[in-house]
Amino acid sequence: MKRKKKQKDPLPLISPDGGQTVYEQNRDGTRGKLISQTQLARDIETETDESEMVGVEAIKLRREYPTLQKAWDKYKTVWHLINEQNDW
Incomplete structure (x- = not known):
């Protein structure tokens, strides 16, 4: 059983x-x-x-790592393009 x-x-x-x-x-x-x-x-x-990706410490980190700053700049560009397109 x-x-x-x-x-x-x-x-x-x-x-x-x-x-x-x-x-x-x-x-x-x-x-x-x-x-x-x-x-x-x-x-x-x-x-x-x-x-954590914004603020003074993040700015210092982007200054220390140029590749991170370049990626951040691209992100901001895409962000603004999308938001401006949605405002029309």
Whole structure:
């Protein structure tokens, strides 16, 4: 006769941002595995990561690395072309 596997009770779900991001809550109360994340939550996470690319420290870094400055200049050019085109 085969033994039945004992099923664990499902872990409760938590959301620190009103449902945009949902995690399992571990038995010890800590945040567990990511269950789901909306596009808005991913965009906010990307914004946080990319915020390091602007500001005084970023300007110093671009001054130190000319290749980075050239890429930044190209990015700005494309950004302005697209935004000006959308303003028409």
